[in-house]
Amino acid sequence: MKQTAKQIIRLSMVFAVALIASATLGVQSASAATKTIKELKIYFVPSKQPDQIVTATKPLKGLLKAQLKKQGYNVKNVDIKVGTSYEAAGEALTSGTADVGFIPGGTYVMYEDGVQVLLTATRAGLNKDFTSAAKWNDGKATEPTQKQAATYRSLFIAGPSAKGQELAKKINSGKKLTWEDLNSAKWGLSSTTSSAGYIYPSLWLNKNYKKTVTDLSNTVQVDSYGSGMARLASGQIDILPVYADARRDFADAWTKDYKQSKSIWDETNVIGVSQPIYNDTISVSKKSKIMTKDFKSALSKSFIKLAKTKEGKKVIAIYSHEGYVKAKSSNYDGERAAQKVLKESTK
Structure with missing residues (x-):
């Protein structure tokens, strides 16, 4: 019986040491992790x-x-x-x-x-995703949907200036714009690495007219879409390429900050649509x-x-x-x- 008791005590001590070592190792591992x-x-x-x-x-x-x-x-x-x-x-x-x-x-x-x-x-x-520019111009707001999308489009927005309205009227009547039409307008362009504001507009111009934005005669660089929208509203520029839901983002600013009497949906039109762009x-x-x-x-x-x-x-x-x-x-x-x-x- 004494020998058995000693064995039990030894086993207990070994088990206790093992538990302490395991706990210590666990703390070290958690810290290292x-x-x-x-x-x-x-x-x-x-x-x-x-x-x-x-x-x-x-x-x-x-x-x-x-x-x-x-x-x-x-x-x-x-x-x-x-x-x-x-x-x-x-x-x-x-x-x-x-x-x-x-x-x-x-x-x-x-x-x-x-x-x-x-x-x-x-x-x-978006509830609109047309390759035809005129189909975007129903005067109704572009609305989000429940479906998630990994791509978007660049839209070339014509503003309320005389030239902007002239180009929009031609598009909405089913006619195609000529290079001369586009080159006669004043464009607001974003940074040269902006997908919607510079790169894809160039790809669209190249595909349709064998030109790029560098061939346009009258351009100004805008430092943000907000400042671009402000220039479009005031008539300082005629066309502004933007991401497809930009008008939705700036709808309130159009009347409140830019002091336009009509909504952005009434005063702007899409005159060009890019291919899909990854977000x-x-x-x-x-x-x-x-x-x-x-x-x-x-x-x-x-x-x-x-x-x-x-x-x-x-x-x-x-x-x-x-x-x-x-x-x-x-x-x-x-x-x-x-x-x-x-x-x-x-x-």
């Missing part, structure tokens, strides 16, 4: 007014940190900046001074030597020291999950984003084709 990132730098492009973007995205800091923590990353600080231009955001990513960028496909493709695409945004689909991207810098394979995976999962929360939806609504899906570089081959056309036109 949480990796610390001192700072995550995010850049946004100025497709909306910069102050609006800064205000709307402020909650993103806490929301993203919380999601990344669930993925095993403790991010101490999230720094958010709005680039002065699309190119500024692309250059920041290429140089590694930015880690993450909310950038259009055109900006991604132009800077893809230093930038990797992670996610494509999804947006609410904006969340891309990362190839030179960023924190962008390991594991962290990129954690970042992708975090943004996808964040976009499904009520708070997250409010943040990403500034860009009309409603969700995110994993991106493929090949999705943006249309951007590459368009940029090839642009390069050839400048030779």
